[in-house]
Amino acid sequence: ENYKESLRNLGKAGVKTICYNFMPVLDWARTDLEYPNGDGTSNLYFNKAEFAYFDIYILKRENAEKDYDAVTLSRVEDLRPVMTPDAEHRLVENIIVKTQGFVNGNISEDDEAPVATFRELLKLYEGIDRDALRANMKYFLEAIMPVCNEYDINMCVHPDDPPLQILGLPRIVTCDDDIKWFLDAVPDKHNGLTFCSGSLSAGAHNNVPELARKYADRTWFVHLRSTSVLPNGDFREAPHLGGRADIIELVRVFEKTNPELPMRVDHAPLMLGDEKMGYNAGYSFHGRMLALGQVGGVIATVDRDIKEGKI
Template sequence: MRESFRWFGPPDRITLPEIVQTGATGIVTALHEIPYGVVWTKEAIAERQALVREASGERLEWTVVESLPVHEAIKLASGGGDELETLYENYRISLKNLAACGISTVCYNFMPLLDWTRTELAHPLAGGGTSLRFNMQDFAAFDVYMLERPGAEADFSADVLQRAKAWIDASRPEDRERLLAAIMAGLPGAYERYDVPGLRAVLARYEGITKDDIRANYKRFLEAVVPTAEEAGVRLCVHPDDPPRPVFGLPRVVSNEDDIAFILDAVPSLANGLTLCSGSLGAGPANDVVAIARRFAEKIHFAHLRNVAKDADGSFEEANHLDGDTDMVALLRVLLGEERRRRAEGRADFEMPMRPDHGHELLADLGRGTHPGYPLIGRMRGLAELRGAIRAIETLDRAA
């Protein structure tokens, strides 16, 4: 597997020379400064490629785009046919420009509004350090009592609602501000923030939109861009919802095995694939991540490897990469087996890029102010654990 590391571009507090020291050789990044729906030019792509090479002493290569964003108007199918066609065309041009620059793996998501959702960005760990965490009672407190979303109570159990009420009654203004900030960190690119009235306003745009509506809009998007990706040799790979459940009443359409099957069947093509995120899918109690990987192995073009530990009420916490509720060794066996199959087919692109996803803040990570979930040492630890597991699997398989 191609060991990769996510980098958020020049503003990232983690530097490319530091990433070199992790042992990764691939960089996963995006042109985050370009507004959604605007074409990524060949010049801008090449400039970022050159920066990655030069700053890393030619030891790193930009190999995966994460993400080429899908404009909210596409998810909503709003703005009229002309605006949508312009957005589709801009996306197609960006795909062709990436391919022309030699980048062929493009991760994206179709999550309405929020890319991911957590309620704690620095949950203290027993042995020291911090992790990301999603507390169901805190989320319910925000949704029901701070956001005051109509009908929100129906999305939570009586026990969760009781604990949410106790939390809101005991909370101080700074507790509520901290909760708002944690939830806002999941907005695309983590660069935009709303206060509570602002969040209500943007959520209103989705009023009356159902899961079937989002699916139909998604299928229209795939029909518009997958043929171009196929022609250009680009592998599109959708990232699952995080968490894999409706959030603030927003429909989610990439949450489970049935959703993935719908997407991949909507426009059958090797260019229409999956980013296997073991943490996002693993947060769903009904999801068997290993079985999902086995079923869709041929269409997995990129892997985010992380683990979560779930609670009975739907809460979950980022675990160590080899711990948590997903059998990471079994999952790696599936992915490595798919690589062997592709190599046997004679495919030049048999090697699957992967990156250690998220990580605990440890040691010098603490207080550094890196992107939530993306510290240096915690991810390097995860990469080292994954590297060791992969080496052990490969050694055992050769001896068998």
């Protein structure tokens, strides 16, 4: 009821696009917030073995090792001799302090406080499996759709980031089947997708342009960024004109379908002193301006080609 009241207030204020997520406890996850690139910039990075090390040896989640393949577990054991207290502290900061709201962004020399808070939050989801979380999402969407229809508000769920099962928690917006499920479960046009090409491209199982073509008519918000996935399961934020998202093709799809879609660039590199400014991870000033210029140029070119009948 509180959420519905907030939606009414937003609708009255003219806010018609609501991006939300259904990721339990942990929002987007990275292990390194300043991974160096060859050109002197840095990017966000997800090291699967370091994340598993955090899960098994810092969080100490029961039976955590069962959630990882043999190659990742071998990499974890290779890490153990070199994981100093400072390295462990960095993982705690990067995974559950600097990027998550539940500890209010407060960085402490005492890692046990945020880790203990995190353990308590995980307990809230004991017994909640994929089917139960899907049922919760369906209940939530059905409950708010009458308000969305009254005020013409588009709800746009953000894909899980990374689009993988992590920390024993169900993740239910990770792939084609997941997107189809929640759109079909509540077929109201106001139940839609935030098409985050970065999140989706971080899953090697996702063909991002194909997903864009399939779900463009239920996409109400676009996040344009890209990632590169390594063979071992690690991934890094890629330049906005690189990686596996194929942003140029995505712009072609969305500009032809709905050129009025709101769009943002996201998770840009740190450059030209960004790293010294205390920005929230992924939201640097210079890096985002570079990305916005690149994407703006792509949009202008695609719009001209559409006007001239070339695409």
